[in-house]
Amino acid sequence: MSVMVFALLACWLILHIRKQLTTGTAFSQSLPMLGLLLTAPLWAELQLTLDLSIDPANTLQSSLLGFALTGLFSLTLLMVRSKQRIRLLCYALVGSGLFQALYGSMMTLTGIEYLFFVPKESYFGTATGTFVNRNHLAGYLVLTLSVGIGLMISTLDGESASNWRDFFRRILTTLLGNKARLRIILVIMVAGLVMTHSRMGNTAFFASLAIAGVLALLLSKRSTKATIILIGSLIIIDIFVVGTFFGVEKVVQRLENSSEASETRDEVNTYTLGAIQDNLLTGSGAGTYYTNFPAYRQYDAGRGFYDHAHNDYFEFASDYGVVVTSCLMLAVLWAFISAIRAQIKRKTALMRGIAFSATMAIIALAMHSTVDFNLQIPANAATFVVILALGQISLYQKSRRR
Template sequence: MDVAIMLEPAKHSKEYDRWLFFFFIALLIWIPLPLASNKLWASSLLCMVSFSLTAWWLTLFSLNRVEISESLKKSLPIILLLSFAPLWAFAQSLLSSEYLGASIDRSSSLHDAALGVSFILIFCLTLLLASSKSRLKVLAYSLIFSGLFQAVYGSMMSLTGIEYSFFVPKEAYTNLATGTFINRNHLAGYLVLTLSVGIGIMISSLNTSSVSGWRAHSRRLLATLLGPKARLRVMLIIMVAGLVMTHSRMGNTAFFASLAITGVLALILGKHSTRSTIMLISSLIVIDIFVMGTFFGVDKVADRLQNTSEASETRDEVNTYTLDAIQDNLWVGSGAGTYYTNFPQYREYDAGRGFYDHAHNDYFEFASDYGVIVTGCLIAAVLLVFISALRALKSRKNTLMRGLAFSAAMAVIALAIHSTVDFNLQIPANAATFMVILALGQISLYQKNRKVKS
């Protein structure tokens, strides 16, 4: 049995980066609050803080107070692939010839370049700072509590009729849960990401040993009902209720589909999967749909799915015209962050009267802005993390590492599904949280168990 505890090496037992880690956690909790950081001032603050935290770590590194983690070393190919996007965005803001990929809105491309660098830094900081079992749990529970707050806040605003987002009255999606986000679909995306982390932690806490006798079973049942696992399960139920109350069709579909797919993969790959894992995944699907949904409107989500038609939706037309835009700048793109400027010259009347600042498809928007080469690099980076998570599910014995691997795999599948009809990765809060979870996927495979030398 893998019983080694993951702690810092003896020479770093003073944890010189402890306060840096807590500031990093504070940043992750803050990012979703100011309208998902989807305003210029909020995204600029995100860039400034992430750059500052990185400079702090580099200062500690120059003083030999911290060291580069094995997880980061193993993730260098992924970091390289991710880096192509901000580097190309920066190049687009400088180039002058349209044949070389010059941006049609250089200020937007430069802003997206800075934001892209900040996301990569968040990925790296997660790999560097989440260096022990205790820190990984603090990080995971911070994301869970953030998701819980969004679910409770969004639900209460919807149920009470006193609807504010972030200190401002809601202008859209009234009577629906949006939390501190503007768009209900993006709250749904954020809740799915944090639910993925919560479910992974829940799985890591399951008993892997078998017991015999009614007394032993009774003790385990009481521990489950009254212990930390019960509290975590209640939090997950509340978050699912908040997800349902967004009435996001693809958000709910992506959650349950990714949970089922990842559950099957975990059972197939995992040599250490137990009956408890099967029961947990089954209860999440059955109880959350048929019990919580009865009270919080899963029937309305189903109605929206059934009533969706080509006549009532313009996303198909938008995607068609976006493909035209992609073909005209196939390899180099029109410039990072320029979709809202580029799309109007391609749209026709059947795309509706609405203004589209984003494509309702992350794959198409990245291809339109960056070109297919850079988009392919980003997809490859995510696929590499997904493979790492599957490898961890198959080979790791440590329950926490297996739980984190489950979280990463589920988040990748969920966002891959949701991105076909929405633009979660254009929202800083969701993109940053996704980068953290990708880093957890790498940690689940490469972070080793180490004992402190006495």
């Protein structure tokens, strides 16, 4: 992954030197955010240089991944500079989510439970796609669903219906026309999400959809009845129709059975706080959680090994220290504010749509990260930085005729 990203960056630099490509407004306006994202891999290099890391090999690998993710963020800003490319990127993400949903669902429904050409070792009876952990498939589907819903919103007609006949005609056109294909894809992806039986994955999806929907209606002066109906149908149809056939009651049952007695994540978080306090500013080294945590855990954390904390905020703070972690959180907040501003200022439906996508994705992952480690999974982290870049593009990309 890193080699591919660095090779693409090298190609862009060559073309830029030859005056064939320019940086563009979105990239230049996002330089402060890029600097905040670079603090993590640069600090990992300093941890190696100053001998602050307790596991140099993993710190070096995390540094490499950090530079690759920052490069991917930059490439998205530099290359996605037209409506056609924005749509192509969004449909590529939605297509990837559709594949994961179909693959995970079929493996579960047929009983032939494989990952990517490898038999499953855990999470039988639940969809995991090509991921090892069902929660990471859920996180990935929520990110790609956010993009798909934003695309759907961008296709809505901004004009109000003149009468009820016109109103119902437009609804039928939406249900039976080209938009129906995208709506069916979203239904399939939601079915895959429900079949993961991920508690926070499903909770984060519906909560972020509702919150982002309310924000869109409050912020955008161009919100219409169609937007309200779309968001309402996503919540109602997906919960009561899709959920009935694909096991939403199992998700509810898992939520009801959750308790401090049945979970060890709260104990893990408590002991991780001890690790954070001992290396508050410097961290123990990027990617060293697996090595560092055994020195702090107690018997009540269970018998299993923890290669990651089930809390992205705590793991970043333990590995990098609170200063770098704050810089990363500030970068995400920056993109969130950009997406909010885009929904207020932009007149283009596509820009408002991808701004909605970024808003929803950031809210969802902010919630999911409190109980899981999606940002430690390269596929999910890469998808997230691309969506952060889309949030910047939604505000700063200028409309061009060609």
